[in-house]
Amino acid sequence: MSHTALINTPNPAWLHDPQAFAVNRLSARSTHRSTAPSQSLDGTWEVALTSGTRVSLGSPTDAFDQGDVHSIPVPSTLETQGLWPPAYVNIQMPWDGHEDPQAPAAPSDCRVAVYRRSFNLDEAVAQTLDARGSVRVRFDGFATALYIWVDGTFIGYCEDGYTASEFDITEALSGETETHDIVVVCYEYSSASWLEDQDSWRFHGLFRSVSLVALPATHVENLAARADYDAATGEGTFTVAAHIEGALENTTITAELSAPDGQVVWHHDGPASAQHLDLDAKLADVQPWSAESPSLYTLTLTLGDGDGGVERVTQRVGFRRFEIVDSVFTLNGQRLIFRGSNRHEFNARTGRTMSMEDMITDIKLCKQLNINAIRTSHYPNDTRFLDLCDEYGLYVIDEANLETHGSWCTPGDIPTPATAIPGSKMEWEGACVDRLESMVRQDYNHPSVLIWSLGNESFGGEVFRSMYHRSHELDPARPVHYEGVTWDREFDDASDIESRMYALPDAIEEYLRDNPTKPYLSCEYMHSMGNSVGGLQLYTALERYPAYGGGFIWDLVDQALYHEATAGSGGEFLAYGGDFEDRPCDWEFSCDGILFVDRTPKPQAQAVKALYAPVMFTPSAKEIRVNAVALPAALSDLRIRARVLADGEVAWEEMYEAVAAPGEESAVAVGWPSDLLADTQHEIVLEAALVLASDTPWCEAGHVVSVGQTIHSRPEVADTAPAGGVSFTVGRWNIGMREGDNEALLSRTAGGIVQWKRGETAMVARPPRLTTFRPLTDNDRGCGHGFDRACWTTAGAYARCVGTRVEEGPGSVVVTYEYKLAGLDEVIVPVRYELRVDGTIRLTATYPGATGLPTMPCFGVEWALPASIDHLRFYGLGPVEAYADRLDGATLGVWEASAAEGIAPYAVPQECGYHPGTRWCEVTDAEGHGLRIDACGELGVSLLPYSSAQIEQATHWWELPAPEERAATYLRLLTAQMGVGGDDSWGSPVHDEFHVDASGTQVLDVTLSLI
Structure with missing residues (x-):
C-alpha cells in the first residue's frame, strides 16, 4: 500500500491484507529533538469496548452508544486497566483451538476498543499551523491495528505499533472550530498478528504516548549522523545526511558539534536550498563512545530563512567504530564480548507501558550486575530507552517487530517450513521490510545501537534476504543479525553473525573450533526461569575463543502481573499465565528474568554479576592478579579493596589504587599481615574486590563490581575427646541425656531425637x-x-x-x-x-x-x-x-x-x-x-x-x-x-x-x- 497516496475511506479488508499496513502513514524518521512545538495528547481518553462484528468504520463513535464505556489513561494497556483479560502464550497463537483462521486472515472473534478525546491546539501549535506549517498526530506505541479520524475526517490506518506512526492532519484541522476530536479504533487482531507472535503477555491499546507534532514549512524531516572513530589515530570522522523538507533558495543552515564538555569543536555555515544536505568533517583527538565511557557529542542544526531561525534541531552522537574483523566483534579497535540480557518492556502494573523511572531502573541494575548489552526482544523499544543507553552506556541489538514462531513450529519443536510466515511468501515482504526500515530510520543515530536484528524465531526465506539487503542499503556500517537462518541454511547469507538460540556449550565450541567465518553470538541462552542460570560459567569459558561474541541471557525481568485478591490468596498476588482464566496459556513460562517482577535481583543475579564482571581477581599470598577486559568507570574512580577473613569475619582490610588495563593482566603487591598468613587456628581467606570510589550515574560510591577469594589455609581439626558432666539414661523406650535444664530424648520407636530443650524452650x-x-x-x-x-x-x-x-x-x-x-x-x-x-x-x-x-x-x-x-x-x-x-x-x-x-x-x-x-x-x-x-x-x-x-x-x-x-x-x-x-x-x-x-x-x- 502506498505511503503517499491519500485514501479517504477506511476499508475493513485491510485487517486481513498483509500488503495493507500503512495507509496514509508518513515514512519513519529520526527522533532528533526540535524547537518545533509539540503537544501531548496523553491523559484521560474515553474508551468504548466492542467487537469486530459490531464496530462500524463508517460511524465508529456509535460504539459509545452501546453502553460499555470507560475512562482510562493514555498511555496504558487495555489489559492492565482491567478492560480486556490478560493472556500469556509463548509459541501458540492466543486463538488456537477456539478458531482456525488461515493466514493472513485475522480471527473473526476480535475485540475492539474505540478511543476518543477532545483537544484544543496549544498556542504554539496553532501559530505554526497559521504560518503554513503542518501538524501531525504521532502514535509512539500501540497494538495491534489502528484506524484514525480527526474531526470526522478519516486520517489513516497503521500496524507495527513498536515504531512511531505519524499522520499529517493539517487538512483535518482546517475548520473554524477551536475544539477538535480524535477517534481511534484499535483492533485486537489483524494480519499483523501473524507477525507479532512474541513470547510475552499479549497487550493491546495505546501503550505509548500520543502527541501532536507541529512543523514549520521548512524543517529537518530526517537526520542521519554517523560518527566514526579511528582508534589508531584518535581521529573522528563525522558525516551528516539531512532531509530538509520545504527547502527554499534562501534557506541556510548552521551546524555545530559540541564536545561532552560543551565546547564547540566543529562549525559550518552554508546554504540548505536542496532537499538533501550532506556535511562531513574530520576531528582530531575525539573522545570515543563505549559502554564504559559513554562520551556524547551534541550536533545542532539551525535552519534559517534570511530573517531569522526557522527550526533548530539537536542530536546526540557518539564516536565509535563497531565492526567484524576476522570473525571477531571489535569496538574502537578492541575485542568486544557481549555480556548481555534480553529485555521485554514490562511492568507488573502497567504492562507494556514503561515510565522513565522503569527504564532508568533497568539500566542502572544492568550496569550494577555487569550486564553490558541489551537485545530489544522482540521489537524496537521506546526511543527514550535508547537515549538512556546512549547516556549510561549499554550496547544494544535493536530488533524489528517480527516473530512468527507459531506459524511454523508444532508441539515438540517440529518445524513445518511450508507454513512459515513470511518465508518466501512475497505478499509479506512489504510489511516486513517496512518494519525493518522504520526501526533503522528511527534509531539510526543512537551510538548504543551496534547491530540491527531482523526479528526473532521466524524461520528463513526470501523475505529475510530482502530485509537484510535493505538494512545494509540504509546503514552499511552496522552488521545484521538474524537467528532464524539456523533453521534454513539456504538463507545463511541473511545474517552477518552466526546466531543460535539455546545452543549447548559443546555445540558452540565445535563451531568455534572449525575455522568460523562469522562471529558467534547466543542471541538467547541461560533461560532464567525460576531457580536457574546454573552452568553460566561453561559459556563464559568460551570467551577464550576470539570468535565467541558472548550472549544474551533470557531475560531481564520476570513477567507476572499483579492480580486482585481471590478467595484463597487473601490479597493481591502476582499472577502468571492461566491465572486470568486465559486459555490457551503457557503458565509461568514468562517468569524467566534475572530480576523479580519488582526489579529486586533473583539469587542467580549473583552469578551473572560475577561471571559478567569486567575485572577478575585472583589473590595469593604474594599479590593480587588482575585480569581486566574493560573498566566499568574511570581508573581514578576505582579502588581495589584487599581483605583477610578469619573464619569468615573481616580481620584486616586495606584499599589500593586500581591498577588495570583493558585486555591485559596485571598484579598488585599487597602487604598482607604476616600474623594472619601464619595463623593455623582459623580458616584464612584472602579477598580482593573492585570498588567504586566515587559516585557514578548508575551507582553510588562503595558499590562492589567484582570479588575474588582464595582460601589461604584451613586449620587442622583435632579429634579431642569431649569432657563434661552430662548424665545418660538408657530406658526401654527412650534414651535420655541431661545436664541441668538441658535435656535430650531419643525414641527407640520414633526413629530419632524427639526432644531437646533447655528449661521450657x-x-x-x-x-x-x-x-x-x-x-x-x-x-x-x-x-x-x-x-x-x-x-x-x-x-x-x-x-x-x-x-x-x-x-x-x-x-x-x-x-x-x-x-x-x-x-x-x-x-x-x-x-x-x-x-x-x-x-x-x-x-x-x-x-x-x-x-x-x-x-x-x-x-x-x-x-x-x-x-x-x-x-x-x-x-x-x-x-x-x-x-x-x-x-x-x-x-x-x-x-x-x-x-x-x-x-x-x-x-x-x-x-x-x-x-x-x-x-x-x-x-x-x-x-x-x-x-x-x-x-x-x-x-x-x-x-x-x-x-x-x-x-x-x-x-x-x-x-x-x-x-x-x-x-x-x-x-x-x-x-x-x-x-x-x-x-x-x-x-x-x-x-x-x-x-x-x-x-x-x-x-x-x-x-x-x-x-
Missing part, C-alpha cells in the same frame, strides 16, 4: 527425616527430572526404620537407627546419634551407594523445628542461595537471614534457600536460643518456613500459610545437592558434573549443640 518439633528429594525447579519439570528420578521422591520421605541399636561407652551413648530407603532394593542408611558427655550430639547419616539408580537430587536430613526458630546464621557461601553449578559470586563469610528471607519468591514455589560450603550454622529464636551445627568438613544448609513437600505441592506462594502462621520451621542439612541447570527450561538436563552420583557414598557428619 523446646528445640525439636519432629525427628530429622532422611531426604533424597528437593522441590522441583522449573528446569527440573521441563527436563522430566521428576519422572526420571521419581524413586528419590519417596526413598527418603518414606524410609522405614528397620532396626535400632544402643551402645553405651565411656563418655557417650550411641543410638543407631537403620533406615531402609522406600522403593529401593535393600538400601540401608544408618543414622547415628552419639550423645556425648559435653552435652553435644554427633549426628551422622551414611548413604552406602547403590548401582542401577538415577543420580540423586540430594542427600541429608530435613528437620522440623519449632516455628519460633526463625533465624539462620552460618559460615559458608552466601549471601544468597547457591548451587553446585552456580557457585560463582557466592563468597565465604558469616551471613544471616530469617527463615522467610530464605524463600526466593519464584513465580512457582520450588527449591530455594540453599547454602553449600557451610562450615557451621546457628538456628535460633528471637531470644537467641537454638541449635548450633558444626560440620565435619562442609555441608549444605537451608532454613525455611515450609517443608520440601509443602513447597512441591504449591503452585503459588499464597497457597502456603503465611510465614508467621506456620506450624514449624524446616532445617535441611545436606551432604550434596545437584545443580539447577539453565541451558533451557524444556529439555536440557543439569550437566553431568553437577549431579550427585547414586553409586557413591554420602556421609552427613555434624555436631549439634544447644545455644
Whole structure:
C-alpha cells in the first residue's frame, strides 16, 4: 500500500491484507529533538469496548452508544486497566483451538476498543499551523491495528505499533472550530498478528504516548549522523545526511558539534536550498563512545530563512567504530564480548507501558550486575530507552517487530517450513521490510545501537534476504543479525553473525573450533526461569575463543502481573499465565528474568554479576592478579579493596589504587599481615574486590563490581575427646541425656531425637527425616527430572526404620537407627546419634551407594523445628542461595537471614534457600536460643518456613500459610545437592558434573549443640 497516496475511506479488508499496513502513514524518521512545538495528547481518553462484528468504520463513535464505556489513561494497556483479560502464550497463537483462521486472515472473534478525546491546539501549535506549517498526530506505541479520524475526517490506518506512526492532519484541522476530536479504533487482531507472535503477555491499546507534532514549512524531516572513530589515530570522522523538507533558495543552515564538555569543536555555515544536505568533517583527538565511557557529542542544526531561525534541531552522537574483523566483534579497535540480557518492556502494573523511572531502573541494575548489552526482544523499544543507553552506556541489538514462531513450529519443536510466515511468501515482504526500515530510520543515530536484528524465531526465506539487503542499503556500517537462518541454511547469507538460540556449550565450541567465518553470538541462552542460570560459567569459558561474541541471557525481568485478591490468596498476588482464566496459556513460562517482577535481583543475579564482571581477581599470598577486559568507570574512580577473613569475619582490610588495563593482566603487591598468613587456628581467606570510589550515574560510591577469594589455609581439626558432666539414661523406650535444664530424648520407636530443650524452650518439633528429594525447579519439570528420578521422591520421605541399636561407652551413648530407603532394593542408611558427655550430639547419616539408580537430587536430613526458630546464621557461601553449578559470586563469610528471607519468591514455589560450603550454622529464636551445627568438613544448609513437600505441592506462594502462621520451621542439612541447570527450561538436563552420583557414598557428619 502506498505511503503517499491519500485514501479517504477506511476499508475493513485491510485487517486481513498483509500488503495493507500503512495507509496514509508518513515514512519513519529520526527522533532528533526540535524547537518545533509539540503537544501531548496523553491523559484521560474515553474508551468504548466492542467487537469486530459490531464496530462500524463508517460511524465508529456509535460504539459509545452501546453502553460499555470507560475512562482510562493514555498511555496504558487495555489489559492492565482491567478492560480486556490478560493472556500469556509463548509459541501458540492466543486463538488456537477456539478458531482456525488461515493466514493472513485475522480471527473473526476480535475485540475492539474505540478511543476518543477532545483537544484544543496549544498556542504554539496553532501559530505554526497559521504560518503554513503542518501538524501531525504521532502514535509512539500501540497494538495491534489502528484506524484514525480527526474531526470526522478519516486520517489513516497503521500496524507495527513498536515504531512511531505519524499522520499529517493539517487538512483535518482546517475548520473554524477551536475544539477538535480524535477517534481511534484499535483492533485486537489483524494480519499483523501473524507477525507479532512474541513470547510475552499479549497487550493491546495505546501503550505509548500520543502527541501532536507541529512543523514549520521548512524543517529537518530526517537526520542521519554517523560518527566514526579511528582508534589508531584518535581521529573522528563525522558525516551528516539531512532531509530538509520545504527547502527554499534562501534557506541556510548552521551546524555545530559540541564536545561532552560543551565546547564547540566543529562549525559550518552554508546554504540548505536542496532537499538533501550532506556535511562531513574530520576531528582530531575525539573522545570515543563505549559502554564504559559513554562520551556524547551534541550536533545542532539551525535552519534559517534570511530573517531569522526557522527550526533548530539537536542530536546526540557518539564516536565509535563497531565492526567484524576476522570473525571477531571489535569496538574502537578492541575485542568486544557481549555480556548481555534480553529485555521485554514490562511492568507488573502497567504492562507494556514503561515510565522513565522503569527504564532508568533497568539500566542502572544492568550496569550494577555487569550486564553490558541489551537485545530489544522482540521489537524496537521506546526511543527514550535508547537515549538512556546512549547516556549510561549499554550496547544494544535493536530488533524489528517480527516473530512468527507459531506459524511454523508444532508441539515438540517440529518445524513445518511450508507454513512459515513470511518465508518466501512475497505478499509479506512489504510489511516486513517496512518494519525493518522504520526501526533503522528511527534509531539510526543512537551510538548504543551496534547491530540491527531482523526479528526473532521466524524461520528463513526470501523475505529475510530482502530485509537484510535493505538494512545494509540504509546503514552499511552496522552488521545484521538474524537467528532464524539456523533453521534454513539456504538463507545463511541473511545474517552477518552466526546466531543460535539455546545452543549447548559443546555445540558452540565445535563451531568455534572449525575455522568460523562469522562471529558467534547466543542471541538467547541461560533461560532464567525460576531457580536457574546454573552452568553460566561453561559459556563464559568460551570467551577464550576470539570468535565467541558472548550472549544474551533470557531475560531481564520476570513477567507476572499483579492480580486482585481471590478467595484463597487473601490479597493481591502476582499472577502468571492461566491465572486470568486465559486459555490457551503457557503458565509461568514468562517468569524467566534475572530480576523479580519488582526489579529486586533473583539469587542467580549473583552469578551473572560475577561471571559478567569486567575485572577478575585472583589473590595469593604474594599479590593480587588482575585480569581486566574493560573498566566499568574511570581508573581514578576505582579502588581495589584487599581483605583477610578469619573464619569468615573481616580481620584486616586495606584499599589500593586500581591498577588495570583493558585486555591485559596485571598484579598488585599487597602487604598482607604476616600474623594472619601464619595463623593455623582459623580458616584464612584472602579477598580482593573492585570498588567504586566515587559516585557514578548508575551507582553510588562503595558499590562492589567484582570479588575474588582464595582460601589461604584451613586449620587442622583435632579429634579431642569431649569432657563434661552430662548424665545418660538408657530406658526401654527412650534414651535420655541431661545436664541441668538441658535435656535430650531419643525414641527407640520414633526413629530419632524427639526432644531437646533447655528449661521450657523446646528445640525439636519432629525427628530429622532422611531426604533424597528437593522441590522441583522449573528446569527440573521441563527436563522430566521428576519422572526420571521419581524413586528419590519417596526413598527418603518414606524410609522405614528397620532396626535400632544402643551402645553405651565411656563418655557417650550411641543410638543407631537403620533406615531402609522406600522403593529401593535393600538400601540401608544408618543414622547415628552419639550423645556425648559435653552435652553435644554427633549426628551422622551414611548413604552406602547403590548401582542401577538415577543420580540423586540430594542427600541429608530435613528437620522440623519449632516455628519460633526463625533465624539462620552460618559460615559458608552466601549471601544468597547457591548451587553446585552456580557457585560463582557466592563468597565465604558469616551471613544471616530469617527463615522467610530464605524463600526466593519464584513465580512457582520450588527449591530455594540453599547454602553449600557451610562450615557451621546457628538456628535460633528471637531470644537467641537454638541449635548450633558444626560440620565435619562442609555441608549444605537451608532454613525455611515450609517443608520440601509443602513447597512441591504449591503452585503459588499464597497457597502456603503465611510465614508467621506456620506450624514449624524446616532445617535441611545436606551432604550434596545437584545443580539447577539453565541451558533451557524444556529439555536440557543439569550437566553431568553437577549431579550427585547414586553409586557413591554420602556421609552427613555434624555436631549439634544447644545455644
